[in-house]
Amino acid sequence: MKNESNNLIASPSIRNLQILELLGRQRRAMTPAEIIDELKLPKPTVHRLLAYLEEQGFLAKNIDGKSYLPGARFREMAIGAMHASLSSLPSRNVLIWLNQQIGETCNLAVPDNDAMIYVDRVETQWPLRIALHIGSRVPLHATAAGKVTLSLLSEEAFERYLLTGDKQSFTNKTIVDTTMLREEIELVRVRGFATDQEELVDGMIAVAVPVMDARRNFCATLSFHAPTQRLSLEQGLIHLENLRQAAEKLGKFI
Template identity: 55%
Template sequence: MGHRYRHDILPDAATLSNFFGFPGDSSLRRCFEAYPAVSICVKVFLIVKFSFLIFLRSHEQLERREQQCKILSETTELMMMKTFQDPQSSAPSFRNLQILEVLAAHGQPLTATEINASLKLPVPTIHRLVGNLEAEGYLIRHIDGRSYQPGPRLQQMMRGVIRFWHQDLPQRDILIRLNQRIGETCNLSIPDGDAMLYVDRVETQWPLRIQLHVGSRVPLHATSAGKMCLSQINDGKLQRYLKRAELKAFTPQTITDPQRLRDALRQIREQGYSTDSEEFVPGMIALAVPVLDRAGELMATVSFHAPIQRLTLEAAMKYLPDLRAAAEELSQLA
């Protein structure tokens, strides 16, 4: 609201006398009558003073409006965040799925910062989401204490998905044909942390067989598939694995000495296939080859196993070309 100042509404002599502390208005009136310039100066001073007071008041009102707008903006932002944020007890939100997608795409443990490199979420948000996923069992901490990897609930989901669709995949036909040529149980497995996970298999028709169903996890150091996987990792990762892994003896033939295992892996890498001579299950032999992706990295292994009473390891070697042909076909599906 604007203000207009007029000469006739300014304080009179009596008011000014009281304002300046004079005992009455006669002295001030006589001063103003004797010196009109003084009267004008006092009135100009009061005009400036009142204008300044009004300016201060307007400035304070402007600051209050700005503060109110800031509070309104922050409140709106919080409301929007709550609107798009799923409760912790509900199914994972789209952002949670994006986190799992990034982790799966890299195929190795990642820190929250590394996960967020592509998502570009606010730092508190990514840490909160990763923390929630860890608390719910979808992620677990890597041995380094900083990185995250698939947790038990996510692994259970993965196995369920694998069991759901593995019957309809072209890879199934490849394993069936391989089984028909060899006559023994044929397996397709993938790396799963510190183990190999069976994702598909075609059982032998013989009544004597080894019962390892789809979804089974077998150790890396004691199986043909696991040793093939270990032979493909670089020396740094292998060294870290050997330091933390428990090289458990499943049979008297299991390799439990780190240096012996390192030597065996070097030979496997050179020859391109891996064997299991009663190292995991007494009386069982196995042979495995790698399934490589387009970049030449191991993505799975294809193998077969049999009781030694029916097939010795030496006799099993004649099926190595069949295994390699199946692995090549599987690679073409990637």
């Protein structure tokens, strides 16, 4: 039995998973040397596994051409797992409770490279609503959820985003200037929440907070959005405490 266990631990499949787990846990690009040092695996083995994982789409080379990031298949798998976790009955009940407190559409979103993806939501009962369906992919710089994510990046990753990220203008209120966006994200770090005041869609406001898992790692955002005809940003901020309470409850189920 002991030999079977050792063979399992040493198998390429387990080593592939160890590499993916490490990159997911570190939440940053890693060089082969860093991976070798962390996992204590032979250099030729790590290079062979990295090449295979890149070929299969689970890893991708970073912009520097040397380090590795999660690839498209890894992100899809992670988002699917997160969706399954967040869509469980206890999590769904928290989202329903928040919707009942605020009366507006409430959303769960997770980071996906340079964007956010909505993985669950409870819609408002009002006939006037703004349609951002589950699976919608929205930018980081123009959404409350995205700004929360940017605020929790390392300084190095955030500066890299400022230099290379796609910062398209969607309305005349979208923040695309690098200096202004840096100031906005610093404010989010201080306050612990982010807002969107008609920056993605004219006539829509949103407020978002982070969802931290049981280990206090950032894993998702919780937000609500509403048309300005019904709710101003100032009125929306009245619900901030409910939003934070719901995020705390959600973190216990992840």
